[in-house]
Amino acid sequence: MQFPVLETERLILRQLTLQDTQDLFEYFSLDEVMEYYDLAPFKTLEDAQQIIQHFNSEFEKGKGFRWALELKSNGKVIGTCGYHNWYREHFRAEIGYELNPIFWKQSFMKEAILPILTFGFESMRLHRVDAFTDPSNIASEKLLLSISFKEEGVLRDYFFEKGKFVDAKIFGLINK
Numbered sequence: 001m002q003f004p005v006l007e008t009e010r011l012i013l014r015q016l017t018l019q020d021t022q023d024l025f026e027y028f029s030l031d032e033v034m035e036y037y038d039l040a041p042f043k044t045l046e047d048a049q050q051i052i053q054h055f056n057s058e059f060e061k062g063k064g065f066r067w068a069l070e071l072k073s074n075g076k077v078i079g080t081c082g083y084h085n086w087y088r089e090h091f092r093a094e095i096g097y098e099l100n101p102i103f104w105k106q107s108f109m110k111e112a113i114l115p116i117l118t119f120g121f122e123s124m125r126l127h128r129v130d131a132f133t134d135p136s137n138i139a140s141e142k143l144l145l146s147i148s149f150k151e152e153g154v155l156r157d158y159f160f161e162k163g164k165f166v167d168a169k170i171f172g173l174i175n176k
Contacts, residue, residue, distance in 0.1 A: 003059060004123070006067065006115045013067040013112060015059070016052045016080065020068055023077035024048040027100035036134040037098065038161045058084060064093065065119075069112050078103045081112050083120060083129075091127035093120065109143055117147070121175040131171040132158070144171045 003015035016024075025048040027033050034041045042048055055066035066082035079099035086093040095116070099109050120126040131149060133140045145151070149171040157165035 004065070004119060006119060008111045008115060010072055011108065011112055012070045012072055013081075013115065014070060016055055016066065016068045016077075018049055018052060020052060020077045021045050021048045023100075024052065024080075027079070027098070027102075030101065032101055033098055036137045036140070038159065040162065055080070055082070062086075065116075065124075066096075067112070067116060069099070069108065078108060079112070081109065081116055083116075083124070085130075086124070088125075091125060092130060093124065093126055094130045094132065095120075096131075104139070110147060113143070113147060117173070127175050129173045131173075132168040133171065135167050135169050141169065141171075147173075149173045 005015075006013035022045070025042055025045050028039075028042040028048055028051065031041055039051075042051075058064045058066065064082060064084040064086045066080050066084070068077045069079040069081060070077050079097065081095070081097035083093040083095055095113070097109055097113065117129065120129055129149075131140075131144050132155075133144070135154060141151070150173070152170045152172050155168045155170060158168040159166050
């Protein structure tokens with residue numbers, strides 16, 4: 001299967017390539033981006049190359065999709081968004097995303113996530129999309145609620161990240 005390219009008013013959503021290494025390193029190396037991520041801030045360009053290879057490997061194995069969010073205006077990759085933990089037999093997957101803080105509060109992630117959800121429901125045949133957030137990640141919670149996800153509860157000590165157990169709020173969106 002060829003990686004699907006999606007388009008919005010300001011963005012081209014496409015497969016990540018190693019040419020995106022510097023753009024990803026720019027923000028994956030920042031503490032404020034990695035605060036709610038299950039990885040430490042990147043220290044080297046190789047860290048960024050490895051995550052690109054990981055995302056692409058998951059696609060090649062049929063386990064998910066991770067789109068680069070490329071600005072139409074200049075070709076810069078400002079974030080990623082996509083599906084992982086795709087359970088075809090249960091018609092569900094988890095969605096994840098991150099964005100360069102230079103572009104926070106400008107509705108870029110909402111613009112990207114809407115066609116990605118449409119792709120999931122129509123092309124992947126998903127019935128349900130899950131999203132997990134840190135309970136203190138208010139910006140992510142606001143985004144999810146603004147696109148019709150429903151908060152379903154808090155899973156106590158659900159993830160072990162960066163040497164400690166952390167709670168997770170679970171949000172769900174059902175295709176009706």
